[in-house]
Amino acid sequence: MIRSYQALLNRILLLLDSGMTALAFFLSWYIEYQSGWFDSTDAIGGQTYTILGIVMILVFLITNTIYGLYVPQRTRRLRFEFSQIAKSSFTAVLVFMSILFFIKQIHVSRVLLVTFMILAFLFLAVERMCLRLFLRRLRSKGYNKKFVLIIGAGPLGRKVLQVMREHRTFGFEVIGFLDDRLYPTTSYVDHVQVMGTIDDLSTILNDHLIDQVILALPLDAHHKLGQIIAICEKLGIQTMIIPDFFNYLPARPHFEEVGGLPMIDVRHIPLDEAFNAGLKRAFDIVFSLVVLTILSPLFLFIAIGIKLTSPGPVLFVQERVGKNRRIFKMYKFRTMKVSSESVSDTYWTTPNDPRKTKFGTFLRKTSLDELPQFFNVLKGDMSIIGPRPERPYFVEQFKEDVPKYMLKHRVRPGITGWAQVNGWRGDTSIEERIRCDIDYIENWTFGLDMKIVIKTVINGFINKNAY
Incomplete structure (x- = not known):
């Protein structure tokens, strides 16, 4: 039943997407040649544009298919669907431009193509959002349901039931459990019937309308x-497996293949991917060069201030733990009187620390002492955005006392980070900082980096927790 609904929905989506694409193309042509906003003339004629519009619709439908926009989106986030639409729009325009090149039709307006890409994304995004709202409304009234049988009524099976009850707009309805241990002594679990044992699976699937079987079995x-899978596939019923070790996996586990053998990456890091790492590194280099160029007079002023207020070097160099637990030397403007490494490497700074200089206190409060770390960024030891690096002495302590502390070393440390812009700077909870760091590492996007940069600038550099 649910599969026939999905097939009908896909046909509707194809028609809607075709209509939205055609509307976007027509509006783009109108804006370019008829609105009077641009000083343009129709160099190739309206009839040719009609043909090209049809070609663009076909290209768009193909790229939509490639990016998975015609598979069930019931449990996917709207943000994910929007990102796929954006990728499809961009790819479709690139493919269309390639087609124009090969057929030697090079007089199509570039303004038209850019306008079309933007409008197509907006129209399809609004269309999908409205469709989601419509389908969720239907499901809340009992239509478009997906009937589910859960095999295993233990803690894992009950967790599945809880999630489906919390997300009723997804349209899942659990009709029962199968469990060898509870049946027949227990009739209901959390108000859902225990219908039999695993040996009864074939009979129950034949006697009830079931769209999906979820396996939530313990390891033993x-x-x-x-x-179980053989019986479900014989009857054409979708089977999903939830591993008993799911608590050890991230929210979105990453699957890899080694010689045909599937493997689950327990902690997938987006920055492990070459494109993401390259994009972040390019931003780090450009941003650091700009900052160092603009603030070079400030560097000179701070250096003079340090020299005039206390004897010793301008820079303070200290070992920190970086990416992959590698030790590097981090640069800061010196804010304290010169002391032995054993003291500076193993003692926290206190509010009334006698080692601080007056000028150094000002530098620490305004975070200006961190500016030389842009040289660390250029060297590749650090990034603009990332978890703050810590001294080896304290890393050895924290890794034993703070759960998942060492995960922060999967990426380059940063001058600022997600924990810092959320208020976890200086003398604050290590546990909360690590929680923010892991959230950043697992959910990194270039947009998130830009958000952190903007929040850092808006929030200012004054650190009330800095001593």
Whole structure:
């Protein structure tokens, strides 16, 4: 039943997407040649544009298919669907331009193509958002349901039931459990019927309308998976497996293949991907060069201030733990009187620390002492955005006392970060800082980096927790 609904929905989506693409193309042509906003003339004629518009619709439908926009989106976030639409729009325009090049039709307005790409994204995004709202309204009234049977009524099975009840707009309805341990002594679990044992699966699937079977079995029952999957596939019913070790996995586990053998990356890091790492590194270099160029007079002023207020070097160089637990030397403007490495490497700074100079206190409060770290960024030891690096002495302590502390070393440390812009700077909770750092590492996007940069600038550099 649910599959026939999905097929009908896909046909509707194809028609809607075709209509939205055609409307975007027509409006782009109108804006370019008829609105009077641009000093343009129709160099190739309206009839040719009609043909090109049809070609663009076909290209768009193909790229939409490639980016998975015609598979069920029931449980996917709207943000993910928007990102796929943006990728499809950009790819479709690139493909269309390639077609124009090969057919030697090079007189198509570039303004028209850019306008079309923007309008197509906006129209399709609004269309998908409205469709989601319509389908969720239907599901709230009991239509377009997906009937689910859960095999395993233990803690994992009950967790599945809880999630589906919390997200009723997804349209899942659990009709029952199968459990060898509870049946027949227990009739209901959380108000859902225990319908039988795994041996009853074939009979229950034949007697009830079920769209999906979810396996939520403990590890000691995994030997039954083959039998269950074979029965479900024989009847054409979708089967989903939730591993008993799901608590160890991130929210969005990453699958890799090694010689045909599938593997789950327990902690997938977006910055492990070459494109993401290259994009972030390019930004780090450009941003650091701009900052160092603009603020070079300030560097000179700070250096003179340090020399005039206390004897010793301008820069303070200290070992910190960086990416992949590698030790590097981090630069700061010196804010304290010169002391031995054993003291500076193993003692926290206190509010009334006698080692601080008056000028150094000002530098620490305004975070100006951190400016030389832009040289660390250029060297590749650090990034503009990332978890703050810590001294080896304290890393050895924290890794034993703070859960998942060492995960921060999967990426380059940063001058500022997600924890810092959320208020976890200086003398604040290490646990909360690590929580923010892991959230940043697992969910990194270039847009998130830009958000952190903007929040850093808006919030200012004054650190009330700095001593």
